[in-house]
Amino acid sequence: MLNRKVFSALGGLLAAVPALAYDSSYNMPTGVTAIAREVHGLHMQIFWICVVIAVAVFGVMIYSIVAFRKSSGAVADRTLLHSTKVEVIWTVIPVAILIFMAVPAAKTLVKMEDTRNAELSVKVTGYQWKWQYEYLGKGVSFYSSLATESNYARQLNSGVDVTTVKDYLLDVDNEFVVPVDTKIRLLLTGNDVIHAWWVPDFAVKKDAIPGFINEAWFKADRLGRYTGQCAELCGRDHGFMPIVVKVVSKEDFAKWLAAQQDAAKAATTTAPATPVAAAL
Amino acid sequence: MAHADTHSDHHDHKPSGIGRWLFATNHKDIGTMYLLFALVMFFLGGAMALGIRLELFKPGMQFFDPGFYNSLVTSHALVMIFGAVMPAFVGLANWMIPLQIGAPDMALPRMNNYSFWILPFAFTLLLSSFFTAGGGPAGGWTLYPPLSLQAGDSFPLTIFAIHMMGASSIMGAINVIVTILNMRAPGMSLLKLPLFCWTWLITAYLLIAVMPVLAGAVTMLLTDHYFGTSFFNPAGGGDPVMFQHIFWFFGHPEVYILILPAFGIVSEIIPTFSRKPLFGYDAMVYATASIAFLSFIVWAHHMFTVGMPLSGQMFFMMSTMLIAVPTGVKVFNWTTTMWKGSLSFEPPMLFALAFLFLFTIGGFSGLMLAIAPADFQYQDTYFVVAHFHYVLVPGAVFAIMAGVYYWLPKWTGHMYSMSLAKWHFWLSTVSVNVLFFPQHFLGLAGMPRRIPDYSTQFTDWNMVSSVGGFVFGFSQILFAVVVWQCARGGAKATDRVWDADPTGLEWTLPSPAPYHSFETAPEIH
Numbered sequence: 001m002l003n004r005k006v007f008s009a010l011g012g013l014l015a016a017v018p019a020l021a022y023d024s025s026y027n028m029p030t031g032v033t034a035i036a037r038e039v040h041g042l043h044m045q046i047f048w049i050c051v052v053i054a055v056a057v058f059g060v061m062i063y064s065i066v067a068f069r070k071s072s073g074a075v076a077d078r079t080l081l082h083s084t085k086v087e088v089i090w091t092v093i094p095v096a097i098l099i100f101m102a103v104p105a106a107k108t109l110v111k112m113e114d115t116r117n118a119e120l121s122v123k124v125t126g127y128q129w130k131w132q133y134e135y136l137g138k139g140v141s142f143y144s145s146l147a148t149e150s151n152y153a154r155q156l157n158s159g160v161d162v163t164t165v166k167d168y169l170l171d172v173d174n175e176f177v178v179p180v181d182t183k184i185r186l187l188l189t190g191n192d193v194i195h196a197w198w199v200p201d202f203a204v205k206k207d208a209i210p211g212f213i214n215e216a217w218f219k220a221d222r223l224g225r226y227t228g229q230c231a232e233l234c235g236r237d238h239g240f241m242p243i244v245v246k247v248v249s250k251e252d253f254a255k256w257l258a259a260q261q262d263a264a265k266a267a268t269t270t271a272p273a274t275p276v277a278a279a280l
Numbered sequence: 281m282a283h284a285d286t287h288s289d290h291h292d293h294k295p296s297g298i299g300r301w302l303f304a305t306n307h308k309d310i311g312t313m314y315l316l317f318a319l320v321m322f323f324l325g326g327a328m329a330l331g332i333r334l335e336l337f338k339p340g341m342q343f344f345d346p347g348f349y350n351s352l353v354t355s356h357a358l359v360m361i362f363g364a365v366m367p368a369f370v371g372l373a374n375w376m377i378p379l380q381i382g383a384p385d386m387a388l389p390r391m392n393n394y395s396f397w398i399l400p401f402a403f404t405l406l407l408s409s410f411f412t413a414g415g416g417p418a419g420g421w422t423l424y425p426p427l428s429l430q431a432g433d434s435f436p437l438t439i440f441a442i443h444m445m446g447a448s449s450i451m452g453a454i455n456v457i458v459t460i461l462n463m464r465a466p467g468m469s470l471l472k473l474p475l476f477c478w479t480w481l482i483t484a485y486l487l488i489a490v491m492p493v494l495a496g497a498v499t500m501l502l503t504d505h506y507f508g509t510s511f512f513n514p515a516g517g518g519d520p521v522m523f524q525h526i527f528w529f530f531g532h533p534e535v536y537i538l539i540l541p542a543f544g545i546v547s548e549i550i551p552t553f554s555r556k557p558l559f560g561y562d563a564m565v566y567a568t569a570s571i572a573f574l575s576f577i578v579w580a581h582h583m584f585t586v587g588m589p590l591s592g593q594m595f596f597m598m599s600t601m602l603i604a605v606p607t608g609v610k611v612f613n614w615t616t617t618m619w620k621g622s623l624s625f626e627p628p629m630l631f632a633l634a635f636l637f638l639f640t641i642g643g644f645s646g647l648m649l650a651i652a653p654a655d656f657q658y659q660d661t662y663f664v665v666a667h668f669h670y671v672l673v674p675g676a677v678f679a680i681m682a683g684v685y686y687w688l689p690k691w692t693g694h695m696y697s698m699s700l701a702k703w704h705f706w707l708s709t710v711s712v713n714v715l716f717f718p719q720h721f722l723g724l725a726g727m728p729r730r731i732p733d734y735s736t737q738f739t740d741w742n743m744v745s746s747v748g749g750f751v752f753g754f755s756q757i758l759f760a761v762v763v764w765q766c767a768r769g770g771a772k773a774t775d776r777v778w779d780a781d782p783t784g785l786e787w788t789l790p791s792p793a794p795y796h797s798f799e800t801a802p803e804i805h
Contacts (some may be wrong), residue, residue: 028725039657064618074623113593156343175436204652210514231661233419233427236350239734
């Protein structure tokens, strides 16, 4: 069983070479926002630049190792000590490549930081070890924790075969529901320690820091369920506070929001134990 | 050179018994202790890493509590950085700097003794924290508050251990600077200094500049925890992000502290086994100095996700990309040194070549990480883990092993088993790639770092990585065997050791080098 897995994994290693840029188990996802696609593009651009430089540099190294072997009679040219011309060339070319990379990167960065004109603002608070989402001005707020099934299975010696658990460690009790094609601004903070909210498909990763409000935004253009995880070590259960974002149509979102608001109202009016909270 | 014969036997008098080591003032004895200490720590930190890879072999929690897992991650980093790589470099500096500059010993021998003997106590303190209430330090080696302030009794032990390691490093650095600047043989101008000495000189300045910064940062943590200050506590008007700025102002130069001496070692070995002088010596020195300077103005690239102003992100992105230029110069110079050379592939050269290829791969991922928008996707994932392990394991650690294999016959007077060393090389080089290369894929596919368990789509690469980890770990036993055998005996090494006829003053002395190295300064022409 184990052997089979190791072999399939080794097979995967070989298969990875041609599939490198296309298969999401080897590479960054293309994502479902315009920004995420731009970031993916930057990633692939710098990756291919590195590949080209690597082919050139490693090529020269390998050629030297093959061609200038003492065992095949190579004699050292001890006069080759320095050359201002090549040294200038191999300083100037990298600078040019870096400028070529820096310009599009800077442009994308400016766009990522532009949180203006958001249509919906959500305050996201990191707790040890769950997330809270507050839809600002909508009266909807809830916590989102690791789903029960995953939480049971991940306990030490739980005896559960985790491969049978649906979306193991990437499933929550309450999903973060957002409308499609809508610019959503996140206001991030931490309640206890620093967390980081990361959803790779949106190319959003931002720290949630106690005492700070950080901003980030995304505008998903495809319906679906997108997952992420806390990306800053936040203590014992850092690995167990996933993020699940459900992108729905605007109509479905309106319905969902209305249902949440009704539920929230019902909860406050039928809770005699907390009259003060209801009055507030 | 004839002067080596002038060493008469009574000069070679060594103190005997345990006192030779406890009260050691001889640079070779202290260097040996540093290197052995580093080797012990390397195996200890390696055992922790194997614990990590064991838990990550498949999804689900099989062996450890998540809190203990975090302690393993944290201690692995502290032990490897402060216990293995840095002391190994100081050990090499102790052994080789007097031999390379034609001096009898280090300039400050008693401080040398002190700076070594602090270390076993520092690490006893650090590791004893595993037995305190709440277990070992578990907030990551970066010690970010508020998390690090939640630690139990391990907290003060960790802080004091770091203070002691810092004091040891600063003293070691002072000794290196004073020795190199004052004790060079007549005629050895700074631009004739061997590159290992040059890179160590620059490293020593970095250490003196940033170790006090780390000491300050951890002291502020300590007072926040026990004395009611609020340096990093927002509820008291403090700022948790300020810690990260201070920490990485130390942390980024620290990265170069861990790699510049490696550059120096490789710059000694590649010319020797290419039978050709180093290409662009001056450019190498200036590139090292440029990297050291730039290392002070790039720190916040470790914290692109904290929410810096746009202009700050731009600055740190551009300055970080700039580091690629002097680093590139170094790689090109090493490559050109091999060009039209006459290459042979003894174990030190093999490790230096693996360094050259694999460090460059770490450099490429470093360049990718510099691109801030893409860094948001890489930050705190296994992509970063792959990056810094490429520059630290086949980078720094391979360079240290290359250095040991290069100078070991000079130290012991014996040749070691070349075939065993080659086995060590091939097993290490293949397995280190099986271990770390798949971690690039894991990170890009979305696996965060510092997690004890993962969702099932990451299983395959984690298994591959763990298999590589175990092969790599156990291969290192061969290294210890080679060194042990060589210390015990073996074919007599000649003065010049390698038939590649290496240059440098250390090869003018007999093998093993006499206890007091150069008693009369050699002349440099």
